Amino acid sequence: MTATASFVVEAMHCGACTGRVERALVALPGVVSARTNLMTRCVEVEFGAPATPAALAEALKAAGYPVAEATARLTVEGMSCAACSGRVERVLAALPGVIAARVNLMTGAAEVDYAQGVIAPTELAAAVTATGYPASAARAEAEATPRADRQGAETARLRRAFLTAAALTAPVFAMAMGAHLIPALHHWIIGTLGQRTDHAIQFALTAAVLFGPGRVFLRLGIPALLRGAPEMNALVAMGALAAFVYSAVVTLMPGLLPEASRVVYFEAAAVIVTLILLGRWLESRARGHAGAAISRLVGLRPATARVIRPGGTVDLPVAELAPGDLVALAPGERVAVDGVVTEGSGWIDESMLTGEPVPVEKTPGATVTGGTLNGPAALTMRVTATGADTVLARIIALVEAAQGAKLPVQALVDRVTRVFVPVVMALSAATFALWLGFGAGFTPALVAAISVMIIACPCAMGLATPVSILVGTGRGAELGLLFRRGDALQRLAEARVVAFDKTGTLTLGRPHLTDLICAEGVTEAEALRLAAAAEARSEHPLAAAILAKAAARGLTLPPARGARALPGLGLVATVEGRAVLIGNADALAEAGVDTAPLAAQAARLAAEAKTPVWLALDGQLAALMALADPVRPTAAQAVTDLRAAGVDVALISGDTPATAKAVARQLGIARVVAGVRPEGKVAALAALPRPLAFVGDGINDAPALAAADVGLAIGTSTDVAIEAADVVLMQGDPAGVARALRLSRATMRNIRQNLFWAFAYNTALIPVAMGGLVPFGGPGLSPMLAAGAMAFSSVFVVTNALRLRRAG
Known part of the structure; x- marks a missing residue:
């Protein structure tokens, strides 16, 4: 018996981080698998005994990647003395994942700090209630803080950090580089401030950059280095500190170095940190755009609804609605939750659900979905589902699950990034030794070694795959294509054959x-x-x-x-x-x-x-x-589009051979298997070339949907078919199959482009940073340029992935 826990781990910043998080978890007895998502900073763990959520959190903390913490407030009834509050406090403190618990007897409230993903506020309340003190979650602020909110907060924090670093770095850069480029400025600085004062000012400002906005690199990178598990923060920290410490020695203790080596590189240390903060800020902004699909879906949820009571209508928070409530729906208003129309008739825009712009007519008895937009008519509806049971909530959950998936191609990236940082550090050390060995001097050797460390940060590698998945699956949701499993993107792109069920899939299913x-x-x-x-x-x-x-x-x-x-x-x-x-x-x-x-x-x-x-x-x-059973109007075009994409099309049906072959002739399908029972469809799929996709809609299609490499369920499908499928076509239109194929291929093409850029960038620039072109009269690469190039590579990868927002 296994369970699943999901943690928010904010300290993950690159592919090397994700690899270490996964290995730290998989090393625990009882852990079956661990899947990280760098874009969302989340890790999902499947585990059984003897592993526990608390043990998983401890393992992450020991590895240097603590889970994000949250605070829940509980309302507790029945406490009458200090013994009562003490007992409640001890019960809470003993729960897995609870960091601290504080109970206030006078206010009847408990405040609990806990690890996100280990336990939920409702579980905390249930544990207290079980001891005889009825409790409820008054507010669960950080329980699954919306990803858009977390992303927005991170972007704002990085913006502040960058602007602060830029303000402190600008004078350092002007005093150092400006003096090199403008002789008059150099003479003015020496004549007024003097070299020692000039160096002292640069020292103070650079220290403010490193230990202020740049302390994130030191806080994360140095512990990782001491654990023997360096990652990108460690590379940045080592590069910046090496330049800073060397320059500090020149400034404070110049007698320790020969006069020819008394050169400061404060501007390199400050600019490295500032440029990388700039890259992270731009990257975070782009990630916010990448996750915009989820944000838009969440934004479709109205905050209140007008509930009909015997005495009139009452405005209530949507969270307080319950199945059976009657809700008045005004013209132009968004539907609050799922329900059934009881009075009135009109048109509702369901484009958020299906991607189709044409409104759908609703009459009494018709179902309506939360988040859709009412037309000019006033309607009354009866609530049938609320909260996590609504279609919109399930769509959001499906898309988030797909965005958190790891594609098979990611395995290669993980293997490379696992050894990449140690290799880079070895190359940096080798560069330093070679430059010294060839008599270049200590200072040029140090500059080259720092450049190698900075240029080789594997940020772009770690982002290449997850950012494309994030944008691709989000774009799919906008088009009415729900990828229930992220790896379906890769498998669908590779499909050689698409097999269709007939009734209800290629036909309307209404004889x-x-x-x-x-x-x-x-x-x-x-x-x-x-x-x-x-x-x-x-x-x-x-x-x-x-x-x-x-x-x-x-x-x-x-x-x-x-x-x-x-x-x-x-x-x-x-x-x-x-x-x-x-x-x-x-x-x-x-x-x-x-x-x-x-x-x-x-x-x-x-x-x-x-x-x-x-x-x-x-x-x-x-x-x-x-x-x-009439053929769907778009079925013929769907088959034509698939064949134009180089995919073979087959028809597998339980109908009579004559009927199935007649439909196949209408649609231009040459390969037909007819007269088969549900289990026969699975056998028919086994005879087709792999990899293949199967498209169906009914309960009898569920075995075939599960047996195919990729199962696609028509949106009008039964719940059983949808649960067995990898992709859900919300429009109920076979044309969505070709659209899903195009999107999956575009996403995989985008991933390959990102990976090529990330690998080619490092392959090309590491030798340059090592000084490989200098003996031939070529340029070297200063730490500042290395930092700028490294930041640009990550921004390029994210920006390239954003092009998928126009795919399909």
Whole structure:
């Protein structure tokens, strides 16, 4: 028996960090798997005994990646003395993940600091209630703080840090580089301030940068270095500190160095920190844009709703709505939660749900979804689902889960980043040694070593995959394509074959009676009236088609007695004293009814993708009916688009071979497998080339959806089909398959571009930073330029991924 815990780990900053977090968790006994997401700073752990959430949090803390903390406030009833409050406090403190608990007897409140993902405020309240003191979560501020809020706070913090660092760095840069570029400025500084004062001012300002805005690199990087697990913060910290400490020695104790080596590099240390903070700020802003799809979905939730009470309407917070409440929906208002229309009729814009801009008509009995936009009519609805049970909440959860997934291609990146930082440090040390060995002097050797450390930070590598997943799945949500599992992006992009179910997927799933051919001596009205009467209580789709045709003709149906279904054949009933048999050819054959007079017409109808249904009265052939399930208007274009994309298309159906082949001919599908049961669809898939995708809609499609490399469920599908699928097409339109294929391929192409840039950037610039071009008259790479290039690489990767917002 395994469980899953999700933690927020803000200290992850690069691919090396994510690898260490995963390894620290997987090393614990009982942990099955650990998946990190650098974009969202989250880690999801599947574990069993003896591992516990508290042990997982401790392991992360020991590895230098503590989980984010939160505070919950509980309202506690029944406390009457200090012993009561003490007992509540001890119960809370003993719970896994609780860091500290404070109980106030006078106010009847408890304040609990806990680790996000280990325990929830509702669980804290339940534990207190179980001890005999009824409790409820008064406010759970940091319980799953919305990602958009966390991202916005991080962006604001990085902006402040960058602006502060820039203000402190500007004078240092002007005094150092300006003096080199403008001789008059150099002479003025020496003549007025003097070199020692100049160096002292640079020393003070650079120290303020390093130990102020730049302390994040020291706080995270130095402990990682001491643990023997260096990551990108360690590289930045070492590079900046090396330049700062060397320059500080020149400033404060110049006698320790030969006169030729008394050169300061304060501007390098300050600019390194400032540029990397700039890169992180821009990167954070871009990540905010990347997660905009989720933010927009969350923003669709109204804060209040007008609930109808016996005395009139009352404005209530949406969180207080309950199933069964009647809600008044004003024109132009967003629907608060899921429900059913009880009064009024009008049009509702469901584009947030399906991606389709055309409003949908709603009449009494129609379902409405929270977050959709009401048109010009006033409606009344009855609430059917609230909170996490609403469609919008489930969509948000699906998209967030997909955005947190790790694609198979990420495994390569993880393996590289695991060894990348130690290799870079070794190259930095080798660069220092080689420059000294060739007699370049201590200072140039140090500058080259620092440049290598700075240029090689693996930020871009770690961001290359998750940022593309984040934007791609978010764009899919806007288009009505819900990737329930992030790795479906990669598997769908690789698909060679797309197999479709027929009924309800390529067709509308609502059969219509198209033909009625009567035997000699039987009128159409009589045949239809008796057939409809016999089918009146049947729930079969074909029965609905016969009843709909009878209703359209205004026929009055007599009562039927003894109606009985014949599984796989049809049904029998007695109507107006006559024995009625409706079914397929086998049903009539078993009853001894001769179908030869209309056999030719039946064969013709079957060839036209229509299903023949026979009617016998008192043991004699009475009529032949034909029912057809119309092909969806967009099905043919969907097949054409898939074939144009180089994908083979197949049709797998439980319908008769003749009907299935007729539909396939209409749509241009050459590969057809028909007349198969649900388990037969799985066998049919096994015979097709891999990798393949299967598109279905019904309960009977669930096994095939699960067996395919990628399962796509039409949005009108049953819940069982949707649960078995990897991708949900909310529009209920097969054209969404081609759209999903294009999006998945665009996302994978974007990931490959990002990975190429990240790897090529490091491969090309590390030798330059080491001074490989200097012997040939080429340039070296100063620490400042290295910091700028490193920051630019991360911003480039995120910006490139943002192009996916126009995909599909």
